[in-house]
Amino acid sequence: MTRIINSLSEISSNYEALFVDLWGCVHNGVEAIPSAVAALQEYRKGGGIVILVTNSPRPRAGVAKQLIHFKVPEDAYDAIATSGDSARSAMYRGVVGNNVWHYGPATDSRFFDPLEILENPVEIKRVPLAEATGIVCTGPFDPQADPETWRPDLEAALARGLKLLCANPDIVVDRGEIREWCAGAVAKMYAEMGGESLYFGKPHAPIYDLARRRLHKLGNAIQDGRILAIGDGILTDVKGGIDEGIDSLFISGGLAAAETKTVTQPDEIALTSYLEKEKSNPPFTIGHLR
Incomplete structure (x- = not known):
């Protein structure tokens, strides 16, 4: 059974590093969450390392600019x-x-900036669907549109046997009070139609390998048992942590706020029901990061 805690400081001394989700955890898609910022600042002052691990399709420089x-x-x-x-x-x-x-909004065009860390990278050209060898999906063209509007393009891609690279496995995010579809929803529909979708964000291994490399580059060879994953996605942040052998702190007041009846803290009965439904059991839960 998950343990409901009141603050990160209750358990933080057990961990040398945090893998922290952004959307719904550190910010709400509009502005920073002050209690989360304060908790991370306090953790770092005590010598802890914070790696922000996000399913954003943007390069890290773009995410850093967004955080500002x-x-x-x-x-x-x-x-x-x-x-x-x-x-x-x-x-x-x-x-x-x-x-x-x-497949995605023009605002994601930085995804195609040159990547200088690879030797002999493939030369990538953006072309119309009819000329493509594959799809790169950074999100729906309109994140609030009916998902059925995606189907014609995906049927055309499926008929050509194209693979779809998903740059953000999240299904939805909340931008303030507005819920929006993400690339993961497009990739899920394509897979359900019989197409092949490739994932590189949470809960899949490649992004955790990248997070470890970021950690090691800071000169920290920290064992997985001393890393805590934090986030509001039960199928991304929590599942990813479980799959990687990393403990997790579930933020119930994000995507699952309604299901867990979270205001300040989750309702224990509602939380238990939600976790049983999702077949998940994170070691720790808190309403909001603080």
Whole structure:
């Protein structure tokens, strides 16, 4: 049974590093969550390392710029690992060929910036669907549109046998009070239609490998048993932690706030029911990171 805690400090001394989700945990898609920022700052002052591990399809430089806009201070974290960077690395290794159709908004165009850390990367060209060797999905063109509007393009891609690289496995996020679809929802629909979707963000292994590399680059060879994963996605943050052998702190007041009846803290009965339904049992739960 998950243990409901009142603050990160109750358990933080057991861990040398945190892998912390962003959306719904550190910010709400509009602005920083002050209690979360304060908790991370306090943890770092005690010598802990904070790696922000996000399913954002953006390169880490773009996420860092976004964090400034959201007023998340730089002293709240040490490094950033993004699904976008993990997926970009795969794209430039040629997992969906070199002629790709970008399924996503134009604001995600930085995804295709040159990647200088690979030797002999594949030259990537963005082309129309009819000329593509594969799809790179960074999200729906309209994140609030009916998912059925995605189907015609996906049927055309399926007919050509194209693989879909998913740059963000999240299904939904909440931007303030507005819920939006993410690339993971598109990839899920494509897979259900019989297509092949490739994932590189949480809960899949590549992004955790990237997060460990970011950690090790800081000079910290920390064992998995001394890392805590924090986030509000039961199928991403918590499942990823479980699959990687990393303890997790579930933020019930994010995506599952309604199901867990979380205001300040979750209702214990509602939380238990939700976790049983999701067949998940994170070691720790808190309403909001603080």
